[in-house]
Structures are given as C-alpha cells and as structure tokens.
Amino acid sequence: MGTHSRMEKVSKCGSVNECLGELMKELGPLYRHKFNAEWQRNQLYHLKRNLPEDWVIIVMDFAENFLCKFQDEPQSAHWAYRQVTVFPAVVHSRCSCGELRRDNLVFLSDDLRHDACITQVFIENILEYVSKLRNMKKVLLVSDGCAAQFKSKLPFLFLARSTLPHSKGASIEKVFFGARHGKNDCDWCDGAVKRNVTRDIASGAVTVNGAQDMFEHCSRTMSHSEGPGECLHKVQRFFLIEPDQVDRKINSSMVKTIHGSRKLHHVRVQAQDELAIRTLSCFCKPCMSEDYAHCLSAAHVPGWQTAKLKFAGSVPFHPQDHEDEKVDCDTLQSEEDSAHIAESEYSDTDFAPSESPVVAFEQEVMSILRNASYTGLWEFLAASHVLRRPILSVF
Numbered sequence: 001m002g003t004h005s006r007m008e009k010v011s012k013c014g015s016v017n018e019c020l021g022e023l024m025k026e027l028g029p030l031y032r033h034k035f036n037a038e039w040q041r042n043q044l045y046h047l048k049r050n051l052p053e054d055w056v057i058i059v060m061d062f063a064e065n066f067l068c069k070f071q072d073e074p075q076s077a078h079w080a081y082r083q084v085t086v087f088p089a090v091v092h093s094r095c096s097c098g099e100l101r102r103d104n105l106v107f108l109s110d111d112l113r114h115d116a117c118i119t120q121v122f123i124e125n126i127l128e129y130v131s132k133l134r135n136m137k138k139v140l141l142v143s144d145g146c147a148a149q150f151k152s153k154l155p156f157l158f159l160a161r162s163t164l165p166h167s168k169g170a171s172i173e174k175v176f177f178g179a180r181h182g183k184n185d186c187d188w189c190d191g192a193v194k195r196n197v198t199r200d201i202a203s204g205a206v207t208v209n210g211a212q213d214m215f216e217h218c219s220r221t222m223s224h225s226e227g228p229g230e231c232l233h234k235v236q237r238f239f240l241i242e243p244d245q246v247d248r249k250i251n252s253s254m255v256k257t258i259h260g261s262r263k264l265h266h267v268r269v270q271a272q273d274e275l276a277i278r279t280l281s282c283f284c285k286p287c288m289s290e291d292y293a294h295c296l297s298a299a300h301v302p303g304w305q306t307a308k309l310k311f312a313g314s315v316p317f318h319p320q321d322h323e324d325e326k327v328d329c330d331t332l333q334s335e336e337d338s339a340h341i342a343e344s345e346y347s348d349t350d351f352a353p354s355e356s357p358v359v360a361f362e363q364e365v366m367s368i369l370r371n372a373s374y375t376g377l378w379e380f381l382a383a384s385h386v387l388r389r390p391i392l393s394v395f
C-alpha cells in the first residue's frame with residue numbers, strides 16, 4: 001500500500017510503567033472514538049423518536065454489490081458475474097397522521113464506481129422524493145464518514161450546491177456516524193432484498209443480468225407504496241440509475257481540503273460557499289430551534305465553526321457550468337485514518353450527556369472488571385490506571 005503506515009510486531013524492553021504510558025497514549029484516541037460513536041448514535045436515536053413534522057432523517061450507505069448469478073450456470077460463469085451497485089436509503093419522516101413513517105428507497109446501477117459523484121446522483125433523487133412527502137424545513141443526510149463517498153471536500157461542495165426541490169429555504173445538513181462500517185438502518189437491504197432476488201433466480205422465476213433486470217424484478221415483486229388518501233407507514237421503492245446519469249465533470253482537484261474534516265460530524269450550509277461545521281451533533285431544544293448559543297450540551301459539544309469552501313482555479317457555481325472541465329472524478333484517498341473500530345450494536349440504554357470521555361472510559365473498564373469473564377494484560381493495566389494503584393493479586 002505504498003506510503004500507508006502499517007502495524008508491525010516488534011520486541012521492546014522496559015518497565016511496566018513505560019508500558020502503561022504507551023498503552024494510555026494509544027487508548028486516548030480509542031475512547032474519544034468510542035465516545036463520538038455513542039454520542040452520534042444517541043443523538044440520532046432520540047431525534048428519531050421526537051422527530052418534528054417538518055424534519056426528515058435519511059440514513060444511507062452503499063451495500064455490497066449484487067452478483068448476478070444464474071440458475072443452472074455453467075461452471076465457467078462463476079468468475080465472470082456481472083455486478084450491480086446497491087445503495088439503500090431509509091427515509092424517516094412523520095406522516096400527516098402524526099405517526100412515524102419509514103420509506104425504504106433502493107437505488108440500483110450498473111455504474112460500479114462507489115464515488116462521491118454517483119452518491120450525489122442518489123442524493124439528488126432522494127431529495128426529489130422527499131420533497132414530495134410534505135413541506136420539509138430540515139433534511140438530515142446521515143451516513144458513515146467514508147471520505148470517498150460522503151465526508152470530504154467534494155461531497156461538501158455538492159452539499160453547498162444542493163437544494164430541496166419545490167421548497168425554498170429548507171436546510172440540508174450532513175450528519176456522520178462516529179464509526180464506519182457499523183450496523184445501521186440500511187442493513188435490511190442486504191438481507192431482505194438480495195435474499196429475495198437470489199431465491200427467485202434459483203427458482204427460475206427470473207434471470208437477472210444487470211441493474212435493469214434487477215430493478216424490474218424488485219419493482220414488480222417487492223415495491224409497495226400508498227394509494228391516494230391512504231395512510232401507509234412503510235413504503236419500499238426501487239430506482240434505476242443509468243451510468244450516463246452520473247456527472248463526473250466536477251472533481252476533487254477543484255476544491256481545497258477543509259481543515260479538520262476528519263473530526264467533524266455535522267455540516268450545514270451557512271452562506272454561499274460557506275459551511276458551518278461541528279465536531280459532534282446536538283439536537284437539544286435550543287439547537288433544534290437554531291438557538292445554538294444556548295446549547296444544553298455546550299460542555300461536551302463545541303460550537304459551530306465556519307469553514308469556507310476554497311477553489312483551485314475558477315469557482316464552479318453549478319456542476320452544469322463546467323462542461324469543458326477535465327473528466328474523471330478522483331477516487332479520493334480516505335481522509336479517515338486507520339482507527340476504524342467496528343461500531344457496536346446500538347443499545348437502548350440511556351446515555352448520560354454529562355459523561356466525559358475519561359469517565360466513559362473508566363466506566364467501561366470497571367464494567368469489564370465486574371463482568372470478570374476474561375482478564376488479560378490490557379485489563380490489568382487499565383484497571384491499575386483507573387483505580388490509581390497497583391494490582392497486587394489476581395484470582
């Protein structure tokens with residue numbers, strides 16, 4: 001992998017104290033990361049339960065590509081499967097009757113480049129769909145922090161250029177989970193949709209040789225939407241995105257990197273080419289009414305900062321303005337570093353907002369100790385640190 005740093009096993013001599021010091025240095029980013037992941041999940045969880053009627057939460061992610069296998073396929077076919085990009089998005093909103101409503105949208109495409117440009121096409125289609133639900137004031141696009149797709153200068157440029165069709169003044173914001181590749185709302189797609197298609201292929205009911213076939217089959221067998229005047233709180237729809245719908249004329253070399261984008265978890269557009277960024281999200285009452293100066297979580301969630309979008313060369317006002325620019329959307333190098341710790345399954349337990357990362361870490365260590373099902377060097381050192389005394393005996 002060229003210049004990427006890589007883990008290596010090395011022998012070292014030293015005292016337990018030195019070992020402890022090094023361990024604590026390594027643990028610093030780890031408990032910050034864990035705190036961020038839990039904070040973001042809890043904020044979104046509570047927001048979803050108390051969703052205002054003119055807000056919408058959209059959780060999205062790329063699923064694994066679907067492999068178009070055939071029934072009774074010749075043996076040689078197995079290494080030449082066609083693939084289909086599958087991009088599920090779950091739209092949480094409030095129905096006019098007041099109940100929570102969930103729309104599962106599944107985008108299928110033969111374009112296999114999972115980059116910011118195709119992601120933007122999906123987002124534009126989602127915004128179009130959302131604009132028909134009801135008059136929205138705030139749209140939250142929630143995803144992991146993958147730089148190539150969601151969290152870097154190019155997706156931020158697209159955000160700055162996005163509008164909600166047919167509704168003036170709606171705020172479109174990006175919210176990031178604190179961890180990558182975790183469990184999220186989109187996982188249903190891998191199970192339900194792909195399993196059904198695979199089953200129907202195996203039974204000979206359908207032949208799927210690309211996104212078009214898959215789209216037609218899914219729309220026919222798995223799509224459900226409400227009739228006029230009907231109240232349906234679970235909707236599932238499929239969309240086909242043709243490769244020529246993906247505009248790759250805008251590329252990341254046109255925008256300058258936003259300092260600290262790896263650490264931010266919430267972005268909104270403040271003015272023309274000006275973003276407001278926050279290292280964590282907060283949906284307390286004052287924040288929800290945009291009275292950010294009175295944020296109830298101010299002790300843990302730093303306020304908004306301003307980040308200007310800066311361009312290399314001419315300023316693209318809208319993607320369409322740049323017909324002549326060079327083609328090819330850079331495959332961005334991940335701005336996230338190696339600390340991608342798998343996100344734990346979300347639990348319903350209450351999260352005390354007064355917890356600092358250090359307290360959260362200490363509680364975590366104590367809960368492992370109390371549990372006592374396994375104890376290794378890590379736990380001894382961590383326990384010794386938390387209890388601030390040496391561990392003299394172990395049973």
Ligand SMILES: [Zn+2]
Pocket residue numbers: 095096097098099231232233
């Ligand atoms: Zn309803």
Ligand SMILES: [Zn+2]
Pocket residue numbers: 282283284285286287294295296297298
């Ligand atoms: Zn707040």
